[in-house]
Amino acid sequence: MQMRAKDRDVSRRKLLIGCALGALTPCIADRPGLAETSDLADFLRLSAELTGRMRLPxxxxxxxxxxxxxxxGALSRMDPLQDKDxxxxxxxIVADWYSGQTVDSGRVICVDYTGALMWNAMGFARPGGVPGEAASWALAPTKE
Incomplete structure (x- = not known):
């Protein structure tokens, strides 16, 4: 069967669509990437429930x-009220969010010192080295 010249011609639009679909194929076929996204969503949901904070970074x-x-998938099976583990x-998870630190491979890693939830929970303190009212103790008291 012989193709006509018209059928063999590829329009610029068809070529661009083919290239775009070819570039997206690894993203669509990346099942582990989809699972990671699902685990991250589960982790954020669980973290929000545990900390009472909705907009976690x-x-x-x-x-x-x-x-x-x-x-x-381990997070979707968690039940802190029924299971000791x-x-x-x-x-x-709560300790990590409130301290801004975590332990990975036996090392303590500072993840978000200034964004740690403990600063908001205390209300009266700010992270050291960050300007604000927490350093006001260094100033001479004012007479009111």
């Missing part, structure tokens, strides 16, 4: 999640 969440070294993990 995604970059920090990624680091905290990675430091936990969990199997894929889940309770221990929940305490670790």
């Amino acid at each position: 995604v970059d920090s969440a990624r680091i905290y999640l990675q430091s936990l070294g969990l199997d894929r 889940s309770e221990r993990l929940a305490r670790r």
Whole structure:
């Protein structure tokens, strides 16, 4: 069967669509990447429930999640009220968010010192080295 010249011609639009689809194929076929996204969403949801904070930074969440070294899908099976291992993990997640630090491969890593939830929880303190009212003790008192 012989193709006509018209059928063999590729329009610029068809070529661009083919290139775009070819470039997207690895993204679509990347199932582990989709699982990581799902795990990150589960981690952010669980973190929001545990800390009571809704807008937690995604970059920090990624680091905290990675430091936990969990199997894929483990967070969706967690039940801190029924399971001691889940309770221990929940305490670790809260500690990470409030301290701004985590432990990875036996080392303490500072993830977000100034964004740690403990500063807002205390209300009266600010991270050291950050200007604000926390350093006001160094100033002479004013007479009112």
